[in-house]
Amino acid sequence: MKIEGKDYxxxxxxxxxxxxxxxxxxxxxxxxxxxxxxxxxxxxxxxxEVRGAPLIGATAAYGLVLSILENNDQSFxxxxxxxxxxxxPTAINLKWAVHRMMKxxxxxxxxxxxxxxxxxxxxxxxEDINFCKxxxxxxxxxxEEIYNKKKKPVNILTHCNAGWLATIDWGTATSPIYHxxxxxxxxxxxxxxxxxxxxxxxxxxxxxxxxGIKNTxxxxxxxxxxxxxxxxxxxxxxxDRTLANGDVCNKxxxxxxxxxxxxxxxxxxxxxxxxxxxxxxxxxxxxxxEERSSDExxxxxxVDQNGKIIKVRIYPQKSKSMNLAxxxxxxxxxxxxxxxxxxxxASENGxxxxxx
Amino acid sequence: MKIEGKDYxxxxxxxxxxxxxxxxxxxxxxxxxxxxxxxxxxxxxxxxEVRGAPLIGATAAYGLVLSILENNDQSFxxxxxxxxxxxxPTAINLKWAVHRMMKxxxxxxxxxxxxxxxxxxxxxxxEDINFCKxxxxxxxxxxEEIYNKKKKPVNILTHCNAGWLATIDWGTATSPIYHxxxxxxxxxxxxxxxxxxxxxxxxxxxxxxxxGIKNTxxxxxxxxxxxxxxxxxxxxxxxDRTLANGDVCNKxxxxxxxxxxxxxxxxxxxxxxxxxxxxxxxxxxxxxxEERSSDExxxxxxVDQNGKIIKVRIYPQKSKSMNLAxxxxxxxxxxxxxxxxxxxxASENGxxxxxx
Numbered sequence: 001m002k003i004e005g006k007d008y009x010x011x012x013x014x015x016x017x018x019x020x021x022x023x024x025x026x027x028x029x030x031x032x033x034x035x036x037x038x039x040x041x042x043x044x045x046x047x048x049e050v051r052g053a054p055l056i057g058a059t060a061a062y063g064l065v066l067s068i069l070e071n072n073d074q075s076f077x078x079x080x081x082x083x084x085x086x087x088x089p090t091a092i093n094l095k096w097a098v099h100r101m102m103k104x105x106x107x108x109x110x111x112x113x114x115x116x117x118x119x120x121x122x123x124x125x126x127e128d129i130n131f132c133k134x135x136x137x138x139x140x141x142x143x144e145e146i147y148n149k150k151k152k153p154v155n156i157l158t159h160c161n162a163g164w165l166a167t168i169d170w171g172t173a174t175s176p177i178y179h180x181x182x183x184x185x186x187x188x189x190x191x192x193x194x195x196x197x198x199x200x201x202x203x204x205x206x207x208x209x210x211x212g213i214k215n216t217x218x219x220x221x222x223x224x225x226x227x228x229x230x231x232x233x234x235x236x237x238x239x240d241r242t243l244a245n246g247d248v249c250n251k252x253x254x255x256x257x258x259x260x261x262x263x264x265x266x267x268x269x270x271x272x273x274x275x276x277x278x279x280x281x282x283x284x285x286x287x288x289x290e291e292r293s294s295d296e297x298x299x300x301x302x303v304d305q306n307g308k309i310i311k312v313r314i315y316p317q318k319s320k321s322m323n324l325a326x327x328x329x330x331x332x333x334x335x336x337x338x339x340x341x342x343x344x345x346a347s348e349n350g351x352x353x354x355x356x
Numbered sequence: 357m358k359i360e361g362k363d364y365x366x367x368x369x370x371x372x373x374x375x376x377x378x379x380x381x382x383x384x385x386x387x388x389x390x391x392x393x394x395x396x397x398x399x400x401x402x403x404x405e406v407r408g409a410p411l412i413g414a415t416a417a418y419g420l421v422l423s424i425l426e427n428n429d430q431s432f433x434x435x436x437x438x439x440x441x442x443x444x445p446t447a448i449n450l451k452w453a454v455h456r457m458m459k460x461x462x463x464x465x466x467x468x469x470x471x472x473x474x475x476x477x478x479x480x481x482x483e484d485i486n487f488c489k490x491x492x493x494x495x496x497x498x499x500e501e502i503y504n505k506k507k508k509p510v511n512i513l514t515h516c517n518a519g520w521l522a523t524i525d526w527g528t529a530t531s532p533i534y535h536x537x538x539x540x541x542x543x544x545x546x547x548x549x550x551x552x553x554x555x556x557x558x559x560x561x562x563x564x565x566x567x568g569i570k571n572t573x574x575x576x577x578x579x580x581x582x583x584x585x586x587x588x589x590x591x592x593x594x595x596d597r598t599l600a601n602g603d604v605c606n607k608x609x610x611x612x613x614x615x616x617x618x619x620x621x622x623x624x625x626x627x628x629x630x631x632x633x634x635x636x637x638x639x640x641x642x643x644x645x646e647e648r649s650s651d652e653x654x655x656x657x658x659v660d661q662n663g664k665i666i667k668v669r670i671y672p673q674k675s676k677s678m679n680l681a682x683x684x685x686x687x688x689x690x691x692x693x694x695x696x697x698x699x700x701x702a703s704e705n706g707x708x709x710x711x712x
Contacts, residue, residue, distance in 0.1 A: 027672035193653070195551060195575040198670065205675040217677040219551040219653060220576050221609025225645070225683035228611075253577025255584075259615040289581070297549070297575060300656060302668025312658025312668055314554065316383035319561040321573040327581035 001164040001171075001178070003030060003210050009168050010055050011062060011125065013118065016069055018062045022049045023165060027206040028301070028309050035059075038067035038080055045087040045094070048197070052166020053240045053276050054128045057093030060084045061121040064101045065114070072113050077105070089288040090249060090326050091240040092278045097124055125168045131273035131340035132170035139176025139236065139271060139338040143185060146233050153186040153214075155233045157223055160194045160251035161203035162238020162271065172271040173236040174204070176338065181213050189215040190226060194251060196297040196323055223257050227264040235261050235268045236338070242270065242277050246331030246346030247284040252324055258333040270329075270346065271338040274355055284328040294321040357520040357527075357534070359386060359566050365524050366411050367418060367481065369474065372425055374418045378405045379521060383562040384657070384665050391415075394423035394436055401443040401450070404553070408522020409596045409632050410484045413449030416440045417477035420457045421470070428469050433461070445644040446605060446682050447596040448634045453480055481524045487629035487696035488526035495532025495592065495627060495694040499541060502589050509542040509570075511589045513579055516550045516607035517559035518594020518627060528627040529592040530560070532694065537569050545571040546582060550607060552653040552679055579613050583620040591617050591624045592694070598626065598633050602687030602702030603640040608680055614689035626685075626702065627694040630711055646681040653677040 001008065003021075012019050018035040024047060025031045033049060035041050041063030044050050050059045067080045081098045088094060104120045105113050146154050162173035170178060180187055189208055194200035201217045208215040218226070226232050235257060241249040248254070248270050261268035281287060298315040315321060334346035344350035357364065359377075368375050374391040380403060381387045389405060391397050397419030400406050406415045423436045437454045444450060460476045461469050502510050518529035526534060536543055545564055550556035557573045564571040574582070582588050591613060597605040604610070604626045617624035637643060654671040671677060690702035700706035 027675075193551065195549065195577060201671050201675065201677075206672045209672060209674045215675070217653065217671060217675050219608065219679070221551060221607075221612065221683075222678070222680055224611040224615070225608065225680060228684070251577075252575065252581065255580040256577065256612040256616055259580070259619055260612055263615055297573065300658065300668070300670060302656065302670040304666055304668050310660055310666075310668060312656070312660050312666060314656060314658040315557050315573060316562045316565060318565045319383075319557065319571070319573050321557075322578070323575070324578055324581060327577075328584070 001169060001207065001211060009125070010165055011050070011058050011168060013062065013065070013121070018066060020044060020050050020059065021165070023051060023203060024049050027202050028303055035062070035066065037070060038063045041066055042083060042087045051199070052161065053091035053093040053238070054167040054172070054273060056088060056091050057097030057275060058121070058125050058128060058168055060094050061097045061101050061124045064098065065117045065121050068114050068117050072110050077102070088290060090290045093275050096275050100124065128167055128273060128275070129169045132167050132172060132175050134340040135172055135271050135273065135338050136170055136175030136179040138343055139269070140179040140183065142234065142267070142269065142343070143176055143180040143187070147185045150233065153188050154180070155188050155190060155231055157190040157192070157226070157232045157235045157257065158204060159192040159200065159237045159254050159257055161199040163204050163207045165203045165207055166238060172238040172273065174207070175271065176236060177213065178211060181211065187213055189213060190223065190232060191215050191217045192220050192223060192253065192257070193217055194253065195220055199251070220253050224260040227260050227266045232266050235266060237270055239270050239272045239276055240326060241287060242272055242337065243281055243284060244277065244279050244351055245348050246334060246337070246350065248329045248331070248334055248346065249284065249287050249326050250329065252327050255327040255329045258329040262333050267335040268333060269336050269338050270334055273340055277351065277355070287328065290325040292323045292325050294323050297321040297323050357525060357563065357567060365481070366521055367406070367414050367524060369418065369421070374422060376400060376406050376415065377521070379407060379559060380405050383558050384659055391418070391422065393426060394419045397422055398439060398443045407555070408517065409447040409449040409594070410523040410528070410629060412444060412447050413453030413631060414477070414481050414484060414524055416450050417453045417457050417480045420454065421473045421477050424470050424473050428466050433458070444646060446646045449631050452631050456480065484523055484629060484631070485525045488523050488528060488531050490696040491528055491627050491629065491694050492526055492531030492535040494699055495625065496535040496539065498590065498623070498625065498699070499532055499536040499543070503541045506589065509544050510536070511544050511546060511587055513546040513548070513582070513588045513591045513613065514560060515548040515556065515593045515610050515613055517555040519560050519563045521559045521563055522594060528594040528629065530563070531627065532592060533569065534567060537567065543569055545569060546579065546588060547571050547573045548576050548579060548609065548613070549573055550609065551576055555607070576609050580616040583616050583622045588622050591622060593626055595626050595628045595632055596682060597643060598628055598693065599637055599640060600633065600635050600707055601704050602690060602693065602706065604685045604687070604690055604702065605640065605643050605682050606685065608683050611683040611685045614685040618689050623691040624689060625692050625694050626690055629696055633707065633711070640684040643684065648679045648681050650677040650679050653679050
């Protein structure tokens with residue numbers, strides 16, 4: 001997708017160096033950063049320079065490429081693969097991508113290992129782009145149906161950033177929106193700010209602006225009354241891990257919007273590539289919910305009146321704060337899952353039907 | 357209640373000047389501000405130097421005292437009373453306090469009018485303090501009951517600031533908490549940050565700190581998963597207007613927490629003095645929901661690393677935002693109303709029983 005009119009992906013390899021868009025600098029600065037070592041890749045995942053389940057997976061895959069450039073010994077790579085998996089706990093794609101890479105390079109001799117790893121990392125990215133494109137084409141049908149009834153701009157609410165910046169291209173939740181826009185359907189997006197890291201404001205609103213899609217940032221508190229007033233036709237969010245039973249783990253606050261959608265009969269869809277499905281975990285209580293630094297709440301970065309980017313403390317000095325990064329939306333509040341293979345019910349049967 | 361160990365009320369009269377705590381400066385600075393004219397009072401309500409339904413009512417009452425000092429002509433006062441009522445649309449106490457003052461001074465001759473107005477404004481404040489104290493004693497029973505069963509610290513979630521800073525003293529939602537604390541019940545409060553103006557972080561956490569009550573600030577997105585994990589025993593919030601049918605209009609986001617409480621069987625109480633009941637409006641759709649400047653979302657004040665208080669822009673420059681200040685929680689999601697006269701069901705019958 002576009003930034004200042006120029007096409008980008010979120011990650012690419014050039015001259016044995018992995019290039020990423022440093023997402024902690026957005027929206028105030030657009031910075032392309034070089035990852036030269038696997039430590040850089042791990043750090044980039046931990047500090048959320050890259051974030052979003054699919055992009056975390058791709059970064060881990062390229063992280064393994066970087067580690068092979070350092071040392072292609074299999075036991076070293078095994079150790080690194082564990083470090084990569086542990087760099088963030090909740091998104092399942094990280095584990096998925098690392099396992100896929102490790103399986104591909106297992107036992108490969110040192111002449112070939114780099115080439116095979118690079119090809120597999122590229123393949124993971126290409127596949128994600130295709131999956132996201134198909135999620136868009138499948139989700140487009142839902143938006144078309146609403147538009148054909150309403151004949152007025154379709155209001156879509158989204159939470160956090162499940163945009164192209166969270167994937168390699170297109171995004172998950174945003175892909176149906178981009179496809180609808182390209183097909184001439186008028187769209188307006190309510191963008192949840194998404195405290196504490198404001199990925200809605202900093203990333204989703206930013207990328208929608210760059211693609212010329214109308215959007216309005218709202219406080220995370222606002223979605224309920226908007227739905228109650230009939231100002232939301234549809235919710236679409238992403239997910240960091242969806243269980244085989246249809247329970248959806250996503251950015252903290254998703255659950256509250258799903259409850260409001262249910263209470264007001266607003267359809268609530270979750271968009272995901274199949275790499276985000278956790279087929280093993282049976283109970284959502286077993287999903288590790290990441291707790292991040294409380295500084296992410298008590299400090300915020302912005303632009304002062306001289307145009308300088310600075311960080312300020314916003315809480316009382318004596319106050320404690322707590323920063324859980326995800327919550328779980330029970331399947332019963334999810335209208336459907338939009339995947340690369342089609343739309344299904346958020347249930348074991350629904351998912352099995354699509355992914356036999 | 358106390359700030360830095362010293363007892364304060366939120367508003368008082370001294371030498372024909374109304375003193376308030378400028379709440380837009382908290383938590384970074386404690387500033388007492390003089391209101392010398394009724395224009396000052398109106399401005400103070402509009403800019404939220406004073407806020408919270410009961411305190412807005414009291415400020416309007418004192419605003420009329422200030423206007424009498426300028427000009428005690430009844431037609432002038434009538435005009436001013438309308439300006440006061442229109443200074444903010446949603447909280448019902450504003451209208452209630454102004455009507456009560458105007459009724460008291462109607463037709464009073466100019467010798468006596470100032471004294472009568474001062475006495476009535478003081479009476480409104482004294483009554484509010486008593487009401488809030490009784491709300492506390494009534495709500496205390498709910499907390500005691502939980503503590504007697506649990507024998508561990510009681511976790512209470514609150515939204516926005518319905519603390520003593522929103523009233524004259526004690527607060528509404530916080531009054532049961534302060535009373536429980538004074539009675540030796542261990543309490544921990546989850547404080548919703550309450551975007552966009554962060555009254556939870558800036559005011560509730562601040563005032564709880566000053567009273568030595570344990571509290572943790574959380575993003576507004578967090579309450580759902582905390583309730584789901586069993587980490588919230590009870591929610592108590594305030595209200596800007598409660599209809600006779602029990603529907604509760606309060607700070608934006610309250611509705612989402614009420615939905616989560618319902619979904620997780622967490623009791624959800626609303627604390628209010630009877631001055632906050634709107635006996636006339638039949639349907640919550642008729643409540644005017646204030647839309648405030650979008651700058652309150654896109655800009656935020658904090659302390660930089662040199663200790664200087666500055667404002668920064670946090671959103672992408674091209675982005676639009678929208679700032680609704682209140683939402684409505686349907687009575688069916690409210691476990692009970694804690695009033696100065698006792699606790700009742702959030703319904704016409706419940707309220708009529710208490711306030712015949």
